[in-house]
Amino acid sequence: MTRKHILVALVQDKPGVLNRIASTLRRRNFNIESIAVGHIEIPNLSRMTIVVEGDDAKVEQVRKQLDRVVEVIRISDITYENPxxxxxxxxxxxxxxxxxxxxxxxxxxxxxxxxxxxxxxxxxxxxxxxxxxxxxxxxxxxxxxxxxxxTGTIALPRGGAGPLTIEENKPLRHVVEHVLSEEEENLPNW
Amino acid sequence: MMKTGAEILCECLLKEGVEVVFGFPGGVLLPLYDTLPKYPELRHILVRHEQGAAHAADGYARVTGKVGVCIATSGPGATNLVTGIANAYLDSVPVLAITGQVPTFFIGKDAFQEVDITGITIPITKYNHLVLDAGDLATYVREAIHIAQTGRPGPVLLDIPRDVLQAKTEFIFPEKIDLPGYKPKLFGHPSQIKKATDLINTVERPVIIAGHGVNISRAFPELKELAEKSQIPVVTTFLGIGCFPESHVLSYGWLGMHGMGYANKAIHHSDLVIAIGMRFDDRATGVVSAFAPQAQIIHIDIDAAEIGKNLNADIPIVGDIKNVLQVMNKQITKREHVAWLSQLNEWRTMHPATEIREHEGVLPQYIIRQIYEATKGDTIIVTDVGQQQMWAAQYFFYDKPNSFISSGGLGTMGFGLPASIGVKVGAPHETVWCVCGDGGFQMTVQELATMVQENLDINIAVMNNGWLGMVRQWQELIYNKRYFGTQLYNPDFVKIAEAYGIKGVKVSKKIDVRPAIEKAMEHKGPFLIEFVVEPEENVYPFVPPGKTLVEFLEMPSPTGSLKK
Structure with a gap:
């Protein structure tokens, strides 16, 4: 089903990151509805909110491709998290x-x-x-x-820790790479 | 210690284990070329065109598993690398491209030989960077090489302005690099692996498709153990050729457009496809919606973005193949699959794909088989792109990993000759055969000079059929013989070789094929054989575009019509 998706990404503040992300989206033929970038509470990191139109599978595919961009620390599709x-x-x-x-x-x-x-x-x-x-x-x-x-949309998921929350004193960790069922999510990722 | 940017670059390359660079100098690279002689451990091989440098680095990386390094100057030098970088990107080859850039104060001013190469190569590199400060150079070199070689390998590019190469700065080799966004997933999820092995232990008609990822991960013994323990037939992809010995009883050739009919049939009728380190490329799957219609799919790949890209997997496993297979092999039970294997053997007899028909003229397939017999299979075959590439894949039997080097994803004509240079440099004790067509050979023919200058013992077989053969074949079979733009007026290839100082012979008779091959092998240094081959020979089997894997055309019988 085609709908509006909200992708949020935590990225390193380095030249060319926006270019790489835009290039990946363009190659997969996505029209970027809006993109908003700003610094976050941790130095040298920025948060991007990207709004694109597409079906779930196609957006998940491009999310994984965006996750390959070296400067992208985490990226999550929060469309269904009632942001x-x-x-x-x-x-x-x-x-x-x-x-x-x-x-x-x-x-x-x-x-x-x-x-x-x-x-x-x-x-x-x-x-x-x-x-x-x-x-x-x-x-x-x-x-x-x-x-x-x-400005374009910015978004935060409601409630406690979100997919991009960085816990204090914890090293930055990559998001899980493929969609897992609930029981698998609870297993240690080794 | 204070060092210049150029010195830092050389020091870092050496520390990373780089031994060879393939390069071509230019204005902004002069500080580097003034520094290279101070580092004789870093062998510089001068190519004749930057595309050749990129392909040579690519070939070198494929045989050694190490990063291949190519160097080009700014502007046209950098853009000439682009084809080679794209080739490495599509085949996941670790290549570091170093380009010179105009001095920082000229950047953005359309200076002489300025081009935005980092912008140009964003879609075809895993990582690239314009280095603006000599103090950052060491970190960027480390990051680039680390990223190129780990996870799913790929090309990286560093663009270094002239003044950065000249600037003096304190050199500290960074022991640690911090890449918080780069964490390749090396171990498959245990519950996914459990699900996969549970399935493998129950199915009746499984087939393994082993891809280039097995080569990259060097998971040869693990693959063999999996296949043997559970008696699962192994089909490779085109780039997977050699990752499983083709003489093995469980080997059933390779799949795809020109793959073996029995391999394609095995996949089509299987109830489980175990795809290992492959990406369901359209040349491999035929019509993807009709690929393995009865099968469940286990897809193992290190790149999460490959999962579900071309084909939905029932059980995806993201991880390094060697690690994943090691865990799987512990959970696999011994199986027999007698009926399934005998069915496959029956198909193999029904659709012989590697037989050479009786023919008076010089058949390209016959040449490949003669190279196989003369070398006893103990050689590295480097191919160009086109018909000869397919014949080299079909009529030679590959038992050794990485003994077949070819441009798969990008299908780059002109790849063969420069790649064979990189292969020979990377594997100096192996014999190397470069198989080219008359079309692709002429795209990078100038690298013959590189071979001579470096005195590389490479045997070159040019299959001269006077056509751009693969395109001609499509025009014949799909465009009703409307030949256009495919017939070649060719030079005398032996004379060309001689002009470069390379010994060569022309072979137009079947009887002269084997002696010429043996002569080439006895000769030390480059040797070229021009084979004047049957002009309108076609590659079979052939799955026409838009067809499923089992709708392959086979070699027409002597009486005429195509066998379906």
Missing amino acids: VEREMAMIKVKASAATRSEIIQIADIFRTNIVDVSPDSLIIVATGNQEKVDTLIELLRGFGIRELSR
């Missing part, structure tokens, strides 16, 4: 005296912030999952969007 997803968008909307209050109302309903006001436009900063941001943009489209910038 919290957020992205941020900055939307510059045309706003005249006649439309301004209506736009502000919409912005309020979506719990966004207005960070810049000028005589003929507003900049709205919206945070939410992709659907929320999409809906807001659709509503604002009628007023005239002058510029739009989106």
Whole structure:
């Protein structure tokens, strides 16, 4: 079944990593919907959130290929782990005296912030999952969007330790390489 | 101690056990070429084209199991390596490519002979890096060689700017390297192995497909033990040839498009395929949806990304083959499989694949068999790509691991001649036969000069049929004999050899074949035989594209129509 997948990866901060990851996805004919990269709490490591469309088997295949990239420490498909997803968008909307209050109302309903006001436009900063941001943009489209910038999705699985959690004082360990049943997961990986 | 980047590079290569580099100099490499003479233990072999350096390093790595090193300058030198790097990538060969780069202050300015070789080679290397600081060079060399040789081997590339080669810096050989993202899985999961052996112990018609991974892992005794203990027939892949002795009673040839009919039938009718170190390449499987329709599949490979890539496995095991088979062999019970094996033997009689028909002219198959008999099978065969490659695989019987060196995944014409240089350098005490066609031979013919300069005792058999034979065969059988772009006007190959200072003979009669082969073997140094062969001979068996493995065409009977 084709659907949106969220891959999260822990990578070393080295030149060319993004290029390698993009190259692997391109070769398998994936269209990258969004990719977001930022540092994490451990020095020299970054976290990437990659959103791609594809069926489960194909995404699992490309996940394993991405795992082969030397700088990729761990990579996991968290699509089915009920993750919290957020992205941020900055939307510059045309706003005249006649439309301004209506736009502000919409912005309020979506719990966004207005960070810049000028005589003929507003900049709205919206945070939410992709659907929320999409809906807001659709509503604002009628007023005239002058510029739009989106960060792409970032995501964390809910609850305790996630697949990319690095325990303190534990060496970095590779994720298991093939899909195991539950009973096998509990066996020591030797 | 203070050392230059070039000195650090040489020191590190020596510390990593590198003995030979295949290279071609150029402007930005001059600091390195000024340094190499200070390290006489590092033998430099000058090739005539950088592609030759990459293929020679590839051939060297295949026979020695060590990393093969090739060196090229920036720009065109680097791009000329690309074919050879891709070849090594598809066949999982540990090759370290070192390219010179324009000085760091010129990078990105389209300087003379500047090309983004790390960008170009991302999809065809396991790892590559542009080294911007001489202080990091030692670490990168260690990392590159470690990555090339471990796990699933593959080519790596280091791009080193001229000023980095010249810069002086404190040299400390890094005892440890830290690659947190690189941990090849060496041991199979015990419960997966248990499941696999439980299955093997119960099935009736199992077959082992042994691939190149067995060669890489050097798991020859383990494979033999598994096959013998449980009496499982062994079919190899094309690159797996030699990993299981072909004279063994349980050996049933190799599978695929030009594989033995009985091998393909064995797989098609089996109830269990034990795929070991192979990747279900399309040339091996035929139509993949109809591959081994009745069989469950156990897939053992060190690369998790191979599992389920081309074919879904019922029991995947990710790990080093030697380790996995050692565990499996402890759990395997003795079996007989009498009925299954006698069925296979019946198919072998029905579809003889290695018989040579009576014919007056010089048949390429006959030449291969004569090389086999003259050498008593004790030689390394290096092939080019095309019909001669298939005949060399079919009509020679390989009992020794790594005695058959060929370009499998990429199918690189022009591979044979330079690869044979690397093979001879890596295995100087073995006799080496390089089997080429008239097409591929001319793609890298300039490496004859390298052979002469290094006085390498290589026997070259050029099969001259005046065609790009494999393409002609497809045009004949699939495109209704609409021949185009395949007929060759050829030079006199013996004269070419002579011009390079190589002794050569031309053979156009069957009776002269064996004496020429013997003459080549007696001769010390390179020797070329041009065999003028039957021009329109086809390779059989042949599974046409889009067909299943058992829909192979066989050699037409003398009365005409193709036997199905």
